[in-house]
Structures are given as structure tokens and as C-alpha cells.
Amino acid sequence: MHTAEPRELRIKCRSRRGSSADLEVLDISIGGAMVESRGWTAEVGERVLVTLPGLSAQPAELVWKEDGRAGIAFEQPLHETVFDRFEALIFDR
Numbered sequence: 001m002h003t004a005e006p007r008e009l010r011i012k013c014r015s016r017r018g019s020s021a022d023l024e025v026l027d028i029s030i031g032g033a034m035v036e037s038r039g040w041t042a043e044v045g046e047r048v049l050v051t052l053p054g055l056s057a058q059p060a061e062l063v064w065k066e067d068g069r070a071g072i073a074f075e076q077p078l079h080e081t082v083f084d085r086f087e088a089l090i091f092d093r
Contacts, residue, residue, distance in 0.1 A: 013048045034069055
């Protein structure tokens, strides 16, 4: 039986206040991502620009933050093929 091994995917986030962070993506969906957020100063409800590898920056919102993790909702959903590529970076199936 093959066991999936986690790989690292990082996302760049920049808030309107000018703070930026390079965060590890813990989980991703078509509509958003859960990231490791320790040390990130953005606040819930704040609009941010997120940049995934190979894509241009896109608007998103920080929707929750708890226990060193945060949830980011993308304004526009990821295209299915783009999502599949990023999901494969996290878990090699």
C-alpha cells in the first residue's frame, strides 16, 4: 500500500497594510487554503493578495486564525487543473 508523503507548498501573502509573509500551505481547496500562520500579523477579515507558485497575485480574505493556523478564502476559485497541480505538491498520490 502506497502512503502519501507530504510535500511543501508555499504561498506569498501581502496585506493592504503592506505586511507580507511566505507561508506554508497545510491544505488547499478550489476556494481557499489553510496555512501555517505563526508570526503573520494579518487580522481576520483583512483582504490580502495571495500568490501561488506560477500564478499572478489574486485577491483573497483572511477568514479565520487560530492555534498558529489561518484560513484564506480566494476571491476567485482556482481552475480545477491548477488546483490538481497544487494538491499534488502537498500530497503525492
